[in-house]
Each structure stands twice: as C-alpha cells, then as structure tokens.
Amino acid sequence: MNSKRLKEISKLAGFDLCGITTPEVIPEAVDYFERWIENGFHAEMEWIGKNRERRYDPKKLMDGVKSVIILGLNYYKPNTDELGQTEASAAHNNSGLVSRYARGKDYHKVIRRKTEDMIYRVLKEENELSQDSFNWWVDYGPFLERSYAVKAGIGYIGKNSMLINKEYGSWIFLSEIVTTLELEPDDPTDLDHGKCGSCRLCIEACPTDAIVKPRVVDSNKCISYLTIERPSMIPDELADKFGNMIFGCDICQEVCPHNLERQVLSAHKDFVGTKGVGEFINLDKILNLKSREEFLKLTAGTPLTRPKEDGLKRNAEIVKRNKGKKC
Ligand code: B12
Known part of the structure; x- marks a missing residue:
C-alpha cells in the first residue's frame, strides 16, 4: 500500500488529517521534553517522566517499526456567546464553563473506534499484514504527539505550545499509529501552517x-x-x-x-x-x-x-x- 491510498483510507475512517513520518528520534523534541521535566513543569503528573526511552523512540514501541502515522480530528464548535445567544448564556449564571474538547463524548473512545476501523480497512487490502503490524495510541501513550505531528507535516508548534494546522488551527485531537508497513514520509518543509511572528x-x-x-x-x-x-x-x-x-x-x-x-x-x-x-x-x-x-x-x-x-x-x-x- 502506498501513502496516498493510506491517506484515502484515513478519510474513509473519518479522520480529518493524516501525516506520515519515519520513526527516528527527534533530538529537538527530546531536549524540550528533558528540560520541561527538569524544571518540574510536569507538576504532579509523575507518569509522564517514566518510560522516557520509549517516549522518545517509536522504534522501542514495537518490533520492526517502519512508519509513524499521525492522525488529526477537528473538534471545533463555537461557544454560545459567539453565536450571539447571550440570553442562553445568561441562563447559565449558576454554571461553570467546560472547555471545548470536553463537551461531547470522550475523544479517546471516538478515536479508538475510528483507528480500529482504519486498521481493519487497511488489512482488507493488504493480505501480508496482520493486526500485529500495527500499534496505536491516543493521548495517554508514551509518545511525543505534537513533535511527531510537526515531523509528519500536520502543523507547527505555536507559542501556546499547541500544534497549529493551516486548515483547522489548534482545535484538533492527535493520535498515532506505528506500523511495520513502509510508507513514503511527508515533507514537513513543504507546508505553510503559518507562524507566530511577534504575536504574544x-x-x-x-x-x-x-x-x-x-x-x-x-x-x-x-x-x-x-x-x-x-x-x-x-x-x-x-x-x-x-x-x-x-x-x-x-x-x-x-x-x-x-x-x-x-x-x-x-x-x-x-x-x-x-x-x-x-x-x-x-x-x-x-x-x-x-x-x-x-x-x-x-x-x-x-x-x-x-x-x-x-x-x-x-x-x-x-x-x-x-x-x-x-x-
Ligand atoms: C501532559 C499533557 C498536558 C499537560 C501539559 C501541557 C503541555 N503544554 O505540555 C496539561 C494538563 C497542562 C495539558 C493541557 C492541555 N492539553 Co494536553 N496533553 C498532554 C500530553 C499527554 C503530553 C504532552 C507533553 O508531553 N508535554 C511535555 C512537553 C515538553 O511536550 P509537548 O507539549 O508535546 O511539546 C513538544 C513540542 O513543543 C516540542 N517542540 C517545541 N518546539 C519544537 C520545534 C520542533 C521543530 C519540533 C519537532 C518540536 C518542538 O517539544 C516538546 C516535546 O516533544 C499530550 C498527549 C501526548 N501524548 O503528547 C496532550 C495534548 C498535548 N493535550 C492536548 C490538549 C487538547 C490540551 C488542552 C487544550 C486541553 C484543555 N482545553 O484544557 C490543554 C492545552 C494547554 C497547553 N497550552 O498546552 C492535545 C493537543 C492538541 C494540539 N492541537 O496541540 C494533546 C496532543 C492530546 C491529544 N491527543 O490530542 N496537557
């Protein structure tokens, strides 16, 4: 299977974005991560400092990994206020505001279903592969999602540390599949997702x-x-x-x-x-x-x-x- 077909399949499975890269360590990302932990910026999230070699190196996550597939899902919905429904908003005087990513179903579950569907579709077309040719995570895996997303051409890292995509901005969830399938990687330098410039x-x-x-x-x-x-x-x-x-x-x-x-x-x-x-x-x-x-x-x-x-x-x-x- 080639990268073009794999991307078509990702769309059929319901993903908005799909980028492909190689499983090489990204030294700049490792550096950022190490300094972040050293500074104690992870607070009480002790789990994030564990298994660092696995987090830095996708090849340690599965034998024979050849490609990393980064997937994105747009979750943008406007706030009630942006729709001009101030009355509706006023009726929520005794309420707390929930951030946008959390208003609907748990994205881990939604992405899990779509990823399984995507792998199933790939397997239907590739007889030599099996379920063991894939491993995948969303969010909680030992994986530097934003850095590999940059390398796969999905976006750039803004000053707010969000991965910003040229089409959807930063309102996207990320997830990843590692696979033994050899795929043509995307060229991240090929794409202009914008930049922060002097904006603060x-x-x-x-x-x-x-x-x-x-x-x-x-x-x-x-x-x-x-x-x-x-x-x-x-x-x-x-x-x-x-x-x-x-x-x-x-x-x-x-x-x-x-x-x-x-x-x-x-x-x-x-x-x-x-x-x-x-x-x-x-x-x-x-x-x-x-x-x-x-x-x-x-x-x-x-x-x-x-x-x-x-x-x-x-x-x-x-x-x-x-x-x-x-x-
Ligand atoms: C821990 C965590 C948090 C922590 C710490 C956030 C942070 N900024 O580090 C807390 C709880 C605060 C948090 C908050 C949020 N999170 Co969070 N979080 C994560 C998690 C699990 C790990 C992130 C991590 O490793 N942080 C450590 C720092 C050092 O790493 P990093 O942020 O990925 O930054 C990398 C790049 O900046 C890079 N870098 C910097 N410059 C450059 C340049 C180049 C060229 C390259 C290659 C790399 C690079 O180096 C870093 C290390 O790889 C990821 C999922 C994952 N497995 O990656 C989700 C994730 C980052 N979170 C996500 C979301 C949606 C949020 C919130 C928006 C939720 C909300 N509405 O409240 C906020 C946003 C806050 C913010 N501005 O970051 C999404 C972000 C999607 C996106 N478009 O970027 C992710 C990817 C989850 C997902 N699967 O979709 N989160």
Missing part, C-alpha cells in the same frame, strides 16, 4: 501566566492541569483566576489569531454537547452529587470522569466562590 497574545492572555516562555507551559500554573489533573487542593491565588472555568481551559487557543481565522465546524457528531455534559454545567448539580453512581450518571463516557467526584466538586466550589466575588 496567548502569553499575555493566560490568567495564571502559565506560558513561561514561548512553547513552554508550566503545568503547575496551567488552569487545564489544575482543573483536570491536579489531585490535591488548589491554592487560592491560582483558583481566584479561574473565573467560571470548571474543567479545562481554552484561553490560550481562543485568543490565537490563527484560530480566529480558521474556524471550521467539526463534522463529528460525537463532539456535540448533547452527547456529553455540554458547554455549561450547573454548579449545584455537581455540588449535590451524593454518590459515585450519581457522579458517573452525569460524567460517564466523557472526559469529566478524569478529576473524579472530589476534583469536580472542588472545581465547582471554586467557580461558585469566583462568581460570588464578581457580584
């Missing part, structure tokens, strides 16, 4: 100054980390800056001029709010949860299971407090 809007807009320098995010201060990953209590001086954000944060992406220019509605129905918790979530609904069952009834199948019941309640209390202060 994302750095200046971050309420907690988490972008400590271009392309480097300190998780200890990042609202996304604090509301999703941090297991413990959040210091008031940071919590006071969350505004109404209850889960994740999109500020550094929302101010990005590339994203303002490239607002392509996601074609994936699984990411609409009605498939998950939606854009706003009522604070009392969370604070009044009485059991794990009630928590799961509200969050199962969505990214909001991640901080567990206690974490989500902690976030709801913070937003409630912040709203009180505003009045």
